Amino acid sequence: MPPTLRQLIALMLIALAPALVSAAVQLQWRANPPLEPGEVRPATARLWAARVLWVDARPGKRARRIEDAVSLNTKEWESRLPAFFAAWSAEKTVVVYDQNQESGDAANVAARLRDELKIDPVYVLKGGYEAWRR
């Protein structure tokens, strides 16, 4: 075996021990579930900042929402659409959120935006408004 390869394997084995310890200590496997297709994490959405059109899919009035978010939900779909289209442009990336993704409101609104209005791209905020606030 060439010495370079032998040394490389030795280094890889040396690195394995602290990596295993680090994994055992650090990773909370369920704390951050993987992204489903069409989802975006808050940190990534923050990066997109100016080109994001936030859509609040929570029905009813909300005292707190993401700044400049447009309210659009399936219950008040028709009445809220004009406000959505006033804010939307083709350059915008739409990110829909609800409280914490448990209601499925954001996924429903995102699906309707994609399927009925053919808007693209549309993302659902991973973890919803609660994740954004953390």
Added chain:
Amino acid sequence: MASIILRWAIGLLFLCAGLLKASDAQQFAMDVQNYELTSWTFSILIAVYLPWLEIVSGIALIARRLYSGALAASTVMTAAFLAAILSAWWRDLDIACGCFGPEINHTNYPLHIIGNTLLLLALAFLKITERRSNLQPAQPGIS
């Protein structure tokens, strides 16, 4: 002299990059997944292991132990990162690079490509100087 400075600089670079990422493996896993090249499970495996390989390689470069292997590991890691950056740029992804742990900034693709290409050239230079020093005959002792 130039090779010593380069060896230390690259060693410290890998050491720092590894330490910053190893301190928050979960965040690094998300950074890896943002490249959309790996599954979540594979992103976690990379996030757990890669920083430590960087740390070990950095220390090996500085200490000049397992030197040839450290050069090979550093070269492979840099080349892989360069390929990932090129791929992300090609797909017009707007993500944080994750090079030095958690960052909330947009990746400057041209800057990263230039930086990593220079790093690859520096590693190649170190490999060449290592080969030359291995080929040189031993100095006869003075009695």
